[in-house]
Amino acid sequence: MPPRGTKHRILNAAEALFAERGFEATSLRAITTSAEANLAAVNYHFGSKQELVKAVLERRVRPMNEERLRLLHACEAEADGGKPTLESILAAFLKPPFEMRHRQNGGGGVIVRLFGRTYTEPGDELWKLFVGQFREVLERFGSALSRALPELPRRELFWRMHFMVATLIQTLADMRRLEMISGGECDPTDFDAAVERLVPFLAAGLRAPLPGGAISGKGTELT
Amino acid sequence: MPPRGTKHRILNAAEALFAERGFEATSLRAITTSAEANLAAVNYHFGSKQELVKAVLERRVRPMNEERLRLLHACEAEADGGKPTLESILAAFLKPPFEMRHRQNGGGGVIVRLFGRTYTEPGDELWKLFVGQFREVLERFGSALSRALPELPRRELFWRMHFMVATLIQTLADMRRLEMISGGECDPTDFDAAVERLVPFLAAGLRAPLPGGAISGKGTELT
């Protein structure tokens, strides 16, 4: 951990508190107290709370998405004819967010919850920031998935990518529910177990047969 | 819509604003202004903002979960030997939250986003309320899914139920991402389309083969 300056300490403290309580509920006073910095330091270094939020997110999102693209490129290079397995594409997408907790500089398990929370946070400004950060990743993975699932119509692929991201995001954001569902039998902090179970679950979902006919899937009628 | 009293108007206004902006970010002033009620009316009728939040949620969660159990019971009664298809169980779980928008008194599309948001909201108190409301539903559907997937170990079923709920919650909370992924090609307000695609996606995920050996699934290695 090279930099030990005030700015750096504020970023770390803000990251932890945002993940724990959410953006709205975290005051600058709480952040500067935790960072052992002065209240005015936030505005000096970042200009405003909004800009601090953006700085906290960008510091982690950028390297995470760069690693996703690197992994995707690697598994495309390894595969014959540039057609990697669906499972390896999914792993390239899923592993980076989960693995951030292993690195000293990755923010521990904290940042992972932060990402999850960000997606459902109300503000439009925050969401636009995220759109920009993820557009390239979604386009590259969309192409890869499309090649791995050539029989799947574009529109259906979009829906299933939506479900894929939804599962990832919500799993990152709230592992407490796993404890609640399992009555404590599954360990909600075991991110390795999570990613290794997500891959086959999502692969099967992405490969699922299309709903027959117009849309009436068999067995979905209830009345 | 029988009751037109102040209490009722406050509930509706709060519901809409909570869904749009989140709980923390919505002030009592905004609520009472929108409800054309007096600021003090909230504390008179509900006692505090926390109690208002609980009232807003309970009004919708209870009937939703009652319908889920009713649908589950119905499809178990129809099935031979009490073993309904996986798809019909999933539909019983998924349809009620999506269908609330069709009813005049269901809160429109608004309440659906509210549920999604609630799950990722920071507060512990809110979460405990939800735990209580959903415990019975999760137990009943857990048993039904276990019977439909007898070869799936308990622990793996818990993980997959976790993923199932995650997909539903996040899909309810943020349909904007679908627009972003698809470049506008999919309609994010089309909840019928969503539920009809969720059923086969989740059914396939729940039926997915188990990761081989300890946990090393084929194709998940990247290095």
Place this chain on the structure above:
DNA sequence: GTCTATATGGGGATAGAC
């Protein structure tokens, strides 16, 4: 039941000394 007026506290941001 409904209103006005107000108590009380916390929020983000800033001015200006050091």
Place this chain on the structure above:
DNA sequence: GTCTATCCCCATATAGAC
């Protein structure tokens, strides 16, 4: 760069008249 002191706004909640 860092601190103190403060401005100003908005939040929830309540007291008390009607």
